[in-house]
Amino acid sequence: MAGAFDLLLAVLIVWLGWRAVTDPDLLRAAMQFVALGLVLAIAWLRLAAPDLALAEAAVGSGLTGALLVTAVRGWRASEGTDAEERAASGWALPGSLPRLAAGATSLLLLGLLLLAVRGLPERSAGLTAEAAAALPASGVENPVTAVLLNFRAYDTLLEVAVLLVAVVGVWSLRRAPASLAREDPPFVLASLLGLVAPLLLIAGGYLLWIGAFAPGGAFQGGALLGGALVLLSLGGLGGALLARPALTRAVLVVGLLVFLAVAVGMLAWTGGLLRYPEPSAKAWILVVEAAGLLSIGATLGALFLGGRIERAHPGDG
Amino acid sequence: MPVLVSGLLAVGLFFFAAGTVALLRFPDLPSRLHALTKADNVGLGFVLLALGVAAPDPVRIFKLVLIWLLVLVASASVCFLVADEARRRSGTGEGR
Numbered sequence A: 001m002a003g004a005f006d007l008l009l010a011v012l013i014v015w016l017g018w019r020a021v022t023d024p025d026l027l028r029a030a031m032q033f034v035a036l037g038l039v040l041a042i043a044w045l046r047l048a049a050p051d052l053a054l055a056e057a058a059v060g061s062g063l064t065g066a067l068l069v070t071a072v073r074g075w076r077a078s079e080g081t082d083a084e085e086r087a088a089s090g091w092a093l094p095g096s097l098p099r100l101a102a103g104a105t106s107l108l109l110l111g112l113l114l115l116a117v118r119g120l121p122e123r124s125a126g127l128t129a130e131a132a133a134a135l136p137a138s139g140v141e142n143p144v145t146a147v148l149l150n151f152r153a154y155d156t157l158l159e160v161a162v163l164l165v166a167v168v169g170v171w172s173l174r175r176a177p178a179s180l181a182r183e184d185p186p187f188v189l190a191s192l193l194g195l196v197a198p199l200l201l202i203a204g205g206y207l208l209w210i211g212a213f214a215p216g217g218a219f220q221g222g223a224l225l226g227g228a229l230v231l232l233s234l235g236g237l238g239g240a241l242l243a244r245p246a247l248t249r250a251v252l253v254v255g256l257l258v259f260l261a262v263a264v265g266m267l268a269w270t271g272g273l274l275r276y277p278e279p280s281a282k283a284w285i286l287v288v289e290a291a292g293l294l295s296i297g298a299t300l301g302a303l304f305l306g307g308r309i310e311r312a313h314p315g316d317g
Numbered sequence B: 001m002p003v004l005v006s007g008l009l010a011v012g013l014f015f016f017a018a019g020t021v022a023l024l025r026f027p028d029l030p031s032r033l034h035a036l037t038k039a040d041n042v043g044l045g046f047v048l049l050a051l052g053v054a055a056p057d058p059v060r061i062f063k064l065v066l067i068w069l070l071v072l073v074a075s076a077s078v079c080f081l082v083a084d085e086a087r088r089r090s091g092t093g094e095g096r
Helices: A002-022 A026-046 A050-077 A083-089 A096-118 A128-137 A143-151 A153-173 A187-210 A218-234 A238-242 A245-269 A278-305 B002-025 B029-054 B058-090
Strands: none
Touching: A002 A026, A026 A050, A050 A218, A050 A278, A128 A143, A143 A153, A143 A278, A153 A245, A153 A278, A187 A218, A187 A278, A187 B058, A218 A278, A245 A278, B002 B029, B029 B058
16 A cells, blocks of 8 residues: 555656646646645655655745746746847846756766766665764754754755855846835735734744754745745735845845854864864754754745845836 | 544545545636635545544644644635636626
8 A cells, every 4th residue: 555655656756747847838837846846745754754855845846836936927927028128137048058058067967976876885874873873962853953953064054155156146137026016915915924924934933943853944944934935025025125135135144154153163162163062062053053044034035036135226116 | 543533534535536626627717716625625624633533642633723724714815816816817807
């Protein structure tokens, strides 16, 4: 019975993935991508990896799905305009040369990945035993959090930096469309947001806290915060974000800055990069994660807004 | 106890299946929305009831109730928003 379920999951994943890439209707393809993410999350649960399932459902399916649907809508809205206007609004399809370059880069990466996988030992427990033995000294009881925020915290430090670079990349392309600042959400939507957005904030903080001993953590909590920002922008309340560019920028970088400060401080204090002193390890992990949660949430929200957040110049309308 | 849990799960899945069939077969948007929000919410209610019966502690039951209430509020609101937007676009709505 369980085998049949797993087989169904595997077939669904491949089929939905294929449909998401090949469906000529882009909006339907995006929907199938969202469904693919949910089925993938169930597959991660079946593989006893609830942390990954949470991240896949929140980021891979929810937020990426919202990004794709917005992109399709923007693309459709620009269809009546000519090529130059399209390029100016940032919705133009890239020419054949960038596409070829992107395809070649992807193939090269795929080849390198295949080479790396071939080099792996066939059956290996990896560092599981060492990680489990060091768990009591990590400050947290959830092994995933211990690895992400203690044993290999420099990986996470770089991930937080990558998120910031992603926002810088998007911001260098275009300004956030001013249409997000409309102030007239329908009554039902506004009252739903009034209920759901605070709940999402609480749930995000809850995920951050339980990450110490159960599946959860800064990335999952940050995804909920990002989701709240996406909902608020959809409700036309993105204007509040757009009106405070300085605050938005501060929140975007606070995660990386705090992480870097802790890393440098630990280097001076204990002599190891991100090697926390044992009695206060949990406190340091929480500090880094709390700042990270804010930046991750703001990053996902900023990516959804899809452009620079800055004060509108007078006369822009 | 396992019989009760399985029975409740089966009833819940029946409503989900009925809602999905209706979503695929019903002719227009309002009846599809009707099928989706009514049948699926009842189905979810039965599934959560089954999980609540099998729950090891009251805190788990409390969380399940929270999930159900949240889904009820969200689906009712989203159903209205989708229907309202569709009515506005079709131009058949009164007074708009």
